[in-house]
Amino acid sequence: MAQIYDRVALIGLGLIASSMCHAMRRAGLAGEIVGYARSAETRHTAREIGLCDHIYDTAAEAAKDADLVVLCVPVGAMESVAQEIGPFLKQGATVSDVGSVKRTVIEAVGPHIPEGVHFVPAHPLAGTEHSGPRSGFAELFDNRFCIIVPVEGTDRAAIDRLIDLWRGMGALIDEMDAEHHDLVLAVTSHTPHLIAYTMVGVADDLRRVTDSEVIKYSAAGFRDFTRIAASDPVMWRDVFLNNKEATLEILGRFTEELFALQRAIRQGDGDHLHDYFTRTRAIRRGIIEAGQDTDAPDFGRVKARKE
Amino acid sequence: MAQIYDRVALIGLGLIASSMCHAMRRAGLAGEIVGYARSAETRHTAREIGLCDHIYDTAAEAAKDADLVVLCVPVGAMESVAQEIGPFLKQGATVSDVGSVKRTVIEAVGPHIPEGVHFVPAHPLAGTEHSGPRSGFAELFDNRFCIIVPVEGTDRAAIDRLIDLWRGMGALIDEMDAEHHDLVLAVTSHTPHLIAYTMVGVADDLRRVTDSEVIKYSAAGFRDFTRIAASDPVMWRDVFLNNKEATLEILGRFTEELFALQRAIRQGDGDHLHDYFTRTRAIRRGIIEAGQDTDAPDFGRVKARKE
Structure with a gap:
C-alpha cells in the first residue's frame, strides 16, 4: 500500500498508539512516525524499544511538522493536549483522535483546532486488557471496525485520507454522528x-x-x-x-x-427464564458469522494454554 | 493410567458426558462406556459417531450392570432419572452426577439410591457454549477443577475411586460441602x-x-x-x-x-470510579497466575481467526 501521510505524530503512547505504529509500518503508510507521551518513563520505554522514529519531550514539538496528529490520550486529557498543540499545527494538517466517546471530545478539542487544519474524529473498536507502549501489535485493528465521526463542514478529502489510513491498518470503516x-x-x-x-x-x-x-x-x-x-x-x-x-x-x-x-x-418462573435464555443465543451466532469472534470452544483457550 | 471402573454408564449425552467419554478413553479409565439420552435424536447421533460402546433406549438398561453411573442431565431432570434407575442399580456400584447445583440435587437424588450403592455428587467446572453429543472433547477437564461434594456417611474408598477417575480425566480436585x-x-x-x-x-x-x-x-x-x-x-x-x-x-x-x-x-465522582477499576485488576492477575486463563491479548482470538 502507498504512503498516505509524510509525517504522523502520535500524542500518547499506549496500546492504541503503539499498535498504530506497528500497523502503519507493516503497510508502509507513513513516511515518518513521531511520538510524545506525558510520562518520562513511557517516553523512555518507547525510545528503548524503538517504537517511533523520534520521541519528543513536548506535544507541541511532536505535532508541529506533522501531516496527521492523532490524539491517543484518555478522553479527559484531550482538551489540554489540543490546547497545547493548537498554535503549532501546520496548515493543511489533519488532527484526529481515538477516544471512546465522541460528543464531549469534539466539544473539547474542536475549539482549539485553527482555521486551515482539518479535524476528523475517529474511534477504533479494538483493544486488549494490556496498556502501555509495549502492549501494541500490528494486527490489533485487523477486521475490527473504526468508526469515523465527521464534524459538519469538514473537507471530504481529509476524511477520505484518514479512512485510507485506517483501511491500510486493517480496519473496516463505518461513519456515524457523535450522538x-x-x-x-x-x-x-x-x-x-x-x-x-x-x-x-x-x-x-x-x-x-x-x-x-x-x-x-x-x-x-x-x-x-x-x-x-x-x-x-x-x-x-x-x-x-x-x-x-x-x-x-x-x-x-x-x-x-x-x-x-x-x-x-x-x-x-422457569418459562420466563427459558425463553429469555433462548433468545440471547441468536446474537452470539450473529457475532460469529460476522467474524467478530471465533466459534472455537472456550475461545480456543484450552489450546492456547498448552502451547 | 490403569482402568478404574469396568463399566461406566452416562445418563444424558451432552457436552459434559461426551467430553467424559473422550477423556476416559484417552486415559483408558473405563473397561466399557455405555450411555442413554432421553431424545431419540441424541441417541441416534451418539450411535452414529460411535460415542459410547453401547447406547441403550432406557436409562434403567444403561445403568443396571454399571459400576459407575453418572447423571449428566439438567439439574431439574435428576430426580426422575434417579427414580427410574434406582431399582436397577448393582450392589457396590457408585452413582455420581455433574450438576451445577448440589444441595437440591442431593435432596432429589439421595432418597432414590438403594442401600449398598454409593452416592458421590460431583461438579466439574468446565464448559463451552456448545451442547450435545458432538460437542465433547477429551481436553475439556484438563487443569479445571472438579468439586466433590461428599454426603455424610459415604464410604471413603468410593469417594477416592471417583476422585481417581476425575484426576485421570485431567481435572484438579477439591472437596467442599453442598451449601x-x-x-x-x-x-x-x-x-x-x-x-x-x-x-x-x-x-x-x-x-x-x-x-x-x-x-x-x-x-x-x-x-x-x-x-x-x-x-x-x-x-x-x-x-x-x-x-x-x-x-x-x-x-x-x-x-x-x-x-x-x-x-x-x-x-x-472520578476518584470513586478510578479506585474501583484499579482494585479489580488484581483478581485478573490471580486468575492468570493460577493457570485458569491465558495472558494472550484479546484471548489470542486475533490469531485464532487467522488460522
Whole structure:
C-alpha cells in the first residue's frame, strides 16, 4: 500500500498508539512516525524499544511538522493536549483522535483546532486488557471496525485520507454522528465494562467466598468478566464521566431487565427464564458469522494454554 | 493410567458426558462406556459417531450392570432419572452426577439410591457454549477443577475411586460441602451467567441501536458476554430454579455495588470510579497466575481467526 501521510505524530503512547505504529509500518503508510507521551518513563520505554522514529519531550514539538496528529490520550486529557498543540499545527494538517466517546471530545478539542487544519474524529473498536507502549501489535485493528465521526463542514478529502489510513491498518470503516456513536458504544462497550467491573468487585468483596476460590473456580463463567475488568482505569474513568447520559440510560434498561429475571427466579418462573435464555443465543451466532469472534470452544483457550 | 471402573454408564449425552467419554478413553479409565439420552435424536447421533460402546433406549438398561453411573442431565431432570434407575442399580456400584447445583440435587437424588450403592455428587467446572453429543472433547477437564461434594456417611474408598477417575480425566480436585459449593458457584458462575444473559437481552431489545450494530461493534467489550449467554437454556433455567437463595443473595450485592457506581457516574465522582477499576485488576492477575486463563491479548482470538 502507498504512503498516505509524510509525517504522523502520535500524542500518547499506549496500546492504541503503539499498535498504530506497528500497523502503519507493516503497510508502509507513513513516511515518518513521531511520538510524545506525558510520562518520562513511557517516553523512555518507547525510545528503548524503538517504537517511533523520534520521541519528543513536548506535544507541541511532536505535532508541529506533522501531516496527521492523532490524539491517543484518555478522553479527559484531550482538551489540554489540543490546547497545547493548537498554535503549532501546520496548515493543511489533519488532527484526529481515538477516544471512546465522541460528543464531549469534539466539544473539547474542536475549539482549539485553527482555521486551515482539518479535524476528523475517529474511534477504533479494538483493544486488549494490556496498556502501555509495549502492549501494541500490528494486527490489533485487523477486521475490527473504526468508526469515523465527521464534524459538519469538514473537507471530504481529509476524511477520505484518514479512512485510507485506517483501511491500510486493517480496519473496516463505518461513519456515524457523535450522538449515535455514543449510544451504540454505551450498549456494546461502556455498560458491559461497568457491569464486568461491578461483578469482579462483588466477588472481591465477599468474605464468605475467598479470593482464592474465586480465582480457582473462575473457569465456570466469572473469568470472561475479568479480562475487560482489567482494562486501564484512567481510560475507563474518563469514558464514564464523558458518556454519562447514554451509559445511565442503558444501565437503567439493564437494571429493569435484571429485576424481571430476578423476580422470575424468586417466583420459580422457569418459562420466563427459558425463553429469555433462548433468545440471547441468536446474537452470539450473529457475532460469529460476522467474524467478530471465533466459534472455537472456550475461545480456543484450552489450546492456547498448552502451547 | 490403569482402568478404574469396568463399566461406566452416562445418563444424558451432552457436552459434559461426551467430553467424559473422550477423556476416559484417552486415559483408558473405563473397561466399557455405555450411555442413554432421553431424545431419540441424541441417541441416534451418539450411535452414529460411535460415542459410547453401547447406547441403550432406557436409562434403567444403561445403568443396571454399571459400576459407575453418572447423571449428566439438567439439574431439574435428576430426580426422575434417579427414580427410574434406582431399582436397577448393582450392589457396590457408585452413582455420581455433574450438576451445577448440589444441595437440591442431593435432596432429589439421595432418597432414590438403594442401600449398598454409593452416592458421590460431583461438579466439574468446565464448559463451552456448545451442547450435545458432538460437542465433547477429551481436553475439556484438563487443569479445571472438579468439586466433590461428599454426603455424610459415604464410604471413603468410593469417594477416592471417583476422585481417581476425575484426576485421570485431567481435572484438579477439591472437596467442599453442598451449601458452600452453591454459594461459591453463585459468585463464580451463576450470577455472572445471569448478568451476561441480561446484558445480551438489553442489547437485543433496543430499537435505537440495531442488532447489526451490536454485532459489528461487539469487539469493544460486549462480545465477552455473548459466549456465556449462548449456553444451554434448559441447563441454566434449572440452575437458577435450584440455586435460588444463593443467586438472589449475590444478585442483591451486585445491584448495591452497581448502584454505587451509577451514582458516582451521575455525580461525576472520578476518584470513586478510578479506585474501583484499579482494585479489580488484581483478581485478573490471580486468575492468570493460577493457570485458569491465558495472558494472550484479546484471548489470542486475533490469531485464532487467522488460522
